[in-house]
Amino acid sequence: MLHEVLLIARKDLRVEWRSKVTLGQVAPMGLLVLVVFAFAFDANTRLLELGAGGLFWVAVLFGGTLLIQRAFEVETDDGNFDAFRMSTIRAPSLFLGKSLGIFIQVVLLELVLGPGIVLLYNVRIDDWLLLLAAALGGTLAFSVCGVLWGVMAAGTRVRATLLPLLLVPILAPVLLAGSRAFETAFGVRAEAGWTWASLMFVIAAVHAAVGMGTFGFLLEES
């Protein structure tokens, strides 16, 4: 199974490496979102510092949604969805492989956005461990949710607009938990950041289990 998962993830990453969409378009777009927020808050450093956690995850949501759309656009383009279904790779492996590919791309996006919020929003990091754990949990949750809902939208003609419509409400708890955990890590909120970080791992685990169980059905019915 690991071989199949890596095969799918490697193919997706190779497609992205060749097209340079992640680093060439999505990451700059994410940075632009951060800059726009800075303008929207009138460069109020205190406000930006307080809201940095939430703004980071909103930027990840925007950029990540584009990455998920792209991941399924590659599969639906040129009739590839049929080939995707005709392959002998088992559905749970397809699900995990797509999720792993998205996960790595979102991590790359976050590596660009992270320094962005530190520089633009004057953020000070108090708890690195919590920050990394929250980023890991949030990215995992984002990746598996994105692939699960991405395949549902992939078979429709209105997938470009349907995916954000499906994904944003589903990812709202991740957005909330990620924001709270980051705010604690930044030292602007004295709440239980680890509880919020744990919640994201739970969301990721639940969606991963549902995805592995239903991806084959969703693929056939899309």
Next chain:
Amino acid sequence: MSTVVDFQKVVAVAGGFPVLAGLDIEITKGEIVHLRGSNGVGKTSFLRACAGLLQIQNGDATVLGFDLRDDRIAPRRYIGLLGHENHLYKDLWVREHLEFRAAAVGADQHDVEAALQRIGVSERLWAVPIERLSAGQRRRVAIASVLVGRPQLWLLDEPHAALDREGREVLDEILIDAASSGATVVLASHERDLSKSVTSRVVTLRGGRLWEDSGAA
């Protein structure tokens, strides 16, 4: 002769429209069947139904011994499908795409080069992104993607589209070789000359049903 495709009064619906409306057809091992008929008579739907991509609503459908009403996924590992579209990852290089397709269908990686050479994709194009290829070259890569899987059942929809004369001849040779080695080929095509040179049987569909069947030529 063993039966590879056996459809009895098969009904399949797509978009609320009965694309197969009581189709009866039996195809045996080693045949090269040329599916003919006007646009919209069910040729593509028949190929997709055989591949398990179109759900059977009624009737009995067996492909390679698998009852499609029970399991339409299991036979796919033995089927090579080439649709109207090429099923290509355009950002990948030709060789990368073929290597992925070979791995995805559990084929031998050593067959990749052989498949590309057989269909006449020049070695200088192997490290070129597919999006830079011409329509004919892409079609050749798509055919190589099917060839590399060594399918028992070839389902081809207008496979000669965009191919030049040499490409068509090579494809015809590949299909004849596949059939002589025990594979079965079903191809939908509007090309009338095809039936004389390659196919062993011509089947005409009309309104989602069998209209005419030449049997063995």
